[in-house]
Amino acid sequence: MRFPLMIFTAFTIAATANEFVSARRDDVEANRIIMQNEQLSLVIDLASGAHVIGMQYAGFKNKNVIFDSGGLFKDLWTTQGWPGEFDKRLYNAEIVKAGPEEAIVRTWTTSTGFFKNTEKNDLKDFLLEKTFVLRAGERVLTVRYALTNQGEKGKRPAFWVQNGLDFDGERKNNVYWRPTTHGVDWIDTEHHTSANGRWFNTPVIAGWNGVTNRELEQGVMFLMDYDNLQQVYDNPWANTTEWMYDPVAVPAGKTWTTAVRMVPAEGFATFTHGNRHLLGAFEVTETPAGLRINHTLAASTVPLENVNVQTRVKGVRAQWEAEGETFKLEKLGTAPFKQAVVVTDTGPLPCVVEVTVTGTDSTGEPATITYAEYYGGD
Numbered sequence: 001m002r003f004p005l006m007i008f009t010a011f012t013i014a015a016t017a018n019e020f021v022s023a024r025r026d027d028v029e030a031n032r033i034i035m036q037n038e039q040l041s042l043v044i045d046l047a048s049g050a051h052v053i054g055m056q057y058a059g060f061k062n063k064n065v066i067f068d069s070g071g072l073f074k075d076l077w078t079t080q081g082w083p084g085e086f087d088k089r090l091y092n093a094e095i096v097k098a099g100p101e102e103a104i105v106r107t108w109t110t111s112t113g114f115f116k117n118t119e120k121n122d123l124k125d126f127l128l129e130k131t132f133v134l135r136a137g138e139r140v141l142t143v144r145y146a147l148t149n150q151g152e153k154g155k156r157p158a159f160w161v162q163n164g165l166d167f168d169g170e171r172k173n174n175v176y177w178r179p180t181t182h183g184v185d186w187i188d189t190e191h192h193t194s195a196n197g198r199w200f201n202t203p204v205i206a207g208w209n210g211v212t213n214r215e216l217e218q219g220v221m222f223l224m225d226y227d228n229l230q231q232v233y234d235n236p237w238a239n240t241t242e243w244m245y246d247p248v249a250v251p252a253g254k255t256w257t258t259a260v261r262m263v264p265a266e267g268f269a270t271f272t273h274g275n276r277h278l279l280g281a282f283e284v285t286e287t288p289a290g291l292r293i294n295h296t297l298a299a300s301t302v303p304l305e306n307v308n309v310q311t312r313v314k315g316v317r318a319q320w321e322a323e324g325e326t327f328k329l330e331k332l333g334t335a336p337f338k339q340a341v342v343v344t345d346t347g348p349l350p351c352v353v354e355v356t357v358t359g360t361d362s363t364g365e366p367a368t369i370t371y372a373e374y375y376g377g378d
Contacts, residue, residue: 019136023103050091050107059266067164067239076160125151141262148255158247167213176234177271179206183374189236201233210271221274223261267336273371284375290344303333304359320347349376
């Protein structure tokens with residue numbers, strides 16, 4: 001598989017402090033579209049189900065981090081199985097906008113419901129539109145899905161998205177982070193069943209699924225519409241970060257829509273939280289004085305201003321509370337910010353560590369983000 005990496009490099013070197021974004025057809029491979037801004041370079045292969053088959057991010061030193069199991073944003077029907085009818089499908093495409101502030105690439109195909117000599121009537125005649133949006137000055141790729149039922153009867157499909165990432169070329173060092181009822185659950189190739197008894201698939205309590213390489217401190221956070229989400233599915237052996245949506249009723253002539261934000265993030269060995277404003281992680285260690293909470297924070301898309309970060313710790317079985325010193329930042333950008341907070345006067349474990357981040361977003365609206373994790377026991 002040929003990725004136009006030299007093209008990526010040329011654009012990266014030529015980039016200046018001025019923000020830009022572009023979208024264009026590849027000069028050599030007509031079925032490939034290149035989207036770029038000053039932070040992110042992407043290759044969409046229309047002949048492979050409109051997957052993103054190349055991704056380079058400035059925060060990862062512009063190396064390609066796509067694993068060759070299908071790329072990013074592979075489209076599947078849950079009831080049809082893998083690799084599904086769209087795997088090698090040639091999608092149609094149009095470049096809706098090519099810059100300078102926003103690039104938009106719309107891709108589309110029509111489902112047949114046919115796979116492995118079986119036709120499923122409830123999966124046929126859907127216009128599947130997948131639209132990629134990249135803005136100047138932002139590291140986030142937004143992917144908008146629209147499934148329009150072009151049949152004569154209502155149908156109830158279940159959609160599934162798969163992504164293959166590999167940060168170091170070893171194909172074994174990804175760790176997958178998921179928000180569950182047992183806290184932030186994680187699995188990897190060694191622990192393919194988590195400490196909480198979760199396997200590859202698990203229901204979640206928030207709309208995100210993240211993957212990191214601990215040693216390199218590089219990761220990608222996927223943000224999904226939680227109301228539509230059935231479960232996440234992470235396969236360490238295949239290096240895939242995936243999720244399945246709830247089956248949804250789509251009457252004839254109607255459209256179901258959802259959106260995904262992909263956020264590449266340097267400096268993160270773990271993830272504790274993700275939303276459109278903030279990526280957050282913390283790790284806890286015990287000290288003679290109490291608990292040391294090592295924070296990593298970054299804005300997801302655009303900077304937050306006048307930021308306050310408050311750390312509270314609460315006993316789970318024993319009734320006690322303690323609070324660390326609040327730290328403040330004039331601006332929190334997409335570069336990772338690390339800060340340790342020591343909380344004293346703590347009681348018997350286990351406990352819950354709760355972090356509240358407040359600030360102002362780019363529109364001037366206040367933002368408050370709270371996330372938490374267990375520590376010290378079941």
